[in-house]
Amino acid sequence: MNKLLVSDIIDIEKGEYILNCQKKDLTINIKGEVTIYLVNELLNKLKIILTRDSVLKLYKFNKEINEDLEVDIIQNDCSKIFYNEAFINNSKHKLIINNLIKGNNNESIINIRNISNKDLSKIIINVNIEKDTINNIALEDLKGTINGGFIHIEPNIVASSNDIKAEHFTTIGGLDQSLIDYLMSKGINKENCKKILLKGFIFSNMDNYILKSFGGD
Amino acid sequence: MFEISNLTLSVNNKELFNNLNLKINSGEIHVLMGKNGVGKSSIAKAIMGDNNYKVDGSIKYNGKEITKMSISDRAKEGIYLLNQSPIQVEGVTNAEMLRLALGEKTGKNVNIFEFSKELEKICQDLELDKSFIHREINVGCSGGERKKIELMHMWMLKPSMIILDEVDSGLDVDAIKLVGNSLKKYYELYKPTILIITHTASILNMFEHYKVHLLNNKGIILTKDESFAKEILDKGFKKILEEYDTFVISEN
Numbered sequence: 149m150n151k152l153l154v155s156d157i158i159d160i161e162k163g164e165y166i167l168n169c170q171k172k173d174l175t176i177n178i179k180g181e182v183t184i185y186l187v188n189e190l191l192n193k194l195k196i197i198l199t200r201d202s203v204l205k206l207y208k209f210n211k212e213i214n215e216d217l218e219v220d221i222i223q224n225d226c227s228k229i230f231y232n233e234a235f236i237n238n239s240k241h242k243l244i245i246n247n248l249i250k251g252n253n254n255e256s257i258i259n260i261r262n263i264s265n266k267d268l269s270k271i272i273i274n275v276n277i278e279k280d281t282i283n284n285i286a287l288e289d290l291k292g293t294i295n296g297g298f299i300h301i302e303p304n305i306v307a308s309s310n311d312i313k314a315e316h317f318t319t320i321g322g323l324d325q326s327l328i329d330y331l332m333s334k335g336i337n338k339e340n341c342k343k344i345l346l347k348g349f350i351f352s353n354m355d356n357y358i359l360k361s362f363g364g365d
Numbered sequence: 366m367f368e369i370s371n372l373t374l375s376v377n378n379k380e381l382f383n384n385l386n387l388k389i390n391s392g393e394i395h396v397l398m399g400k401n402g403v404g405k406s407s408i409a410k411a412i413m414g415d416n417n418y419k420v421d422g423s424i425k426y427n428g429k430e431i432t433k434m435s436i437s438d439r440a441k442e443g444i445y446l447l448n449q450s451p452i453q454v455e456g457v458t459n460a461e462m463l464r465l466a467l468g469e470k471t472g473k474n475v476n477i478f479e480f481s482k483e484l485e486k487i488c489q490d491l492e493l494d495k496s497f498i499h500r501e502i503n504v505g506c507s508g509g510e511r512k513k514i515e516l517m518h519m520w521m522l523k524p525s526m527i528i529l530d531e532v533d534s535g536l537d538v539d540a541i542k543l544v545g546n547s548l549k550k551y552y553e554l555y556k557p558t559i560l561i562i563t564h565t566a567s568i569l570n571m572f573e574h575y576k577v578h579l580l581n582n583k584g585i586i587l588t589k590d591e592s593f594a595k596e597i598l599d600k601g602f603k604k605i606l607e608e609y610d611t612f613v614i615s616e617n
Binding site: 325326327329330331332333334335336337338340341344345347348349351352 | 413415416435436437439440441445446448451452454455456457461462463465466469470501518522
């Protein structure tokens with residue numbers, strides 16, 4: 149795993165990187181197969197450009213977020229992005245992701261998990277597939293758990309091509325009482341049941357590195 | 366001792382039982398039998414403290430009134446419900462849940478080495494792959510695997526009273542044998558109080574001495590020894606209940 153101190157623009161080719169951001173605006177150009185971890189980084193603007201045949205797995209985790217973020221993702225031909233973001237908000241927060249799919253044979257999978265402890269969390273995901281393109285895949289899996297706050301999710305997919313597979317799943321809700329009851333029946337008090345269920349939820353789209361590094365908190 | 370006295374049980378404003386009574390001495394095995402839908406599982410859930418059920422009356426365990434206790438406090442008293450259809454808990458592994466439960470029970474940090482060793486041995490005995498220890502609870506598991514996972518939890522948490530709610534449902538003959546043998550071994554080792562809820566009775570072959578209660582919508586109407594289970598299976602609930610009605614009428 150490589151640790152990189154990054155300024156405002158970076159080109160990345162192949163490998164796994166933990167990015168430590170110096171500024172709140174960041175542009176990343178991806179070539180080859182890349183995994184990026186952005187942990188507790190507070191960005192306002194993130195731009196990701198995927199070149200032909202590139203694959204990006206991105207894991208973005210914020211234990212507490214208080215900065216609005218706008219993400220622009222641009223895909224050309226034959227690229228794949230697995231965008232995984234999980235965050236907890238204790239104040240008003242907005243996340244906007246604009247994913248533009250320009251060429252053919254691209255795949256975009258966007259997984260978001262949010263626990264809203266206080267105030268409104270607004271999540272707007274816009275995936276736009278340009279016309280005259282073929283064989284593109286777009287999937288949005290957006291889940292929010294209300295834990296004292298509010299959540300508003302807009303899953304938008306605009307497809308101007310008829311050769312596309314596009315799906316979105318969105319769920320917002322509180323913790324399932326039957327799960328709390330089940331864990332309580334093993335002798336765990338209610339507060340701890342809620343804690344482990346929330347922890348399980350927030351890490352459900354993160355990989356082992358994030359889970360091992362931050363799962364104990 | 367476990368004792369239910371003058372219990373009225375209702376759900377969604379519908380009364381299921383009125384004046385239900387049941388007494389089980391420590392280490393005894395009792396069986397509740399009754400037709401589908403009579404409310405057997407509701408009794409199990411009410412004992413465990415399910416908030417969907419309204420309870421009036423008394424439920425005591427080892428002399429302590431548990432009627433107002435939370436689900437987790439009842440579990441800490443030693444009561445364990447082995448569910449008919451255990452639910453899946455995404456994002457929480459068996460090991461994580463058990464460590465937390467044992468930590469709360471003992472008030473100490475769990476020794477990870479001993480904990481892992483014990484869990485691995487339990488998995489081996491239950492013919493359950495060790496990978497289940499670090500898997501999410503019941504996620505993607507078959508009905509048989511879920512019952513084994515519930516047994517894994519039971520062996521780790523070591524309850525002193527076990528409620529088996531239709532534990533044999535959805536299991537093939539081999540799985541019934543394995544689950545039954547595990548329960549029998551646990552009984553021989555720890556002598557817990559056991560309440561078995563069943564309508565098929567296939568799990569009863571594993572136990573020798575027990576009392577059988579026949580339940581209808583009025584409550585427990587007959588209590589006999591273990592031969593009664595065979596009689597019910599041979600004759601069927603309908604005939605047994607008809608015989609009971611005839612007996613009651615002639616007595617009056």
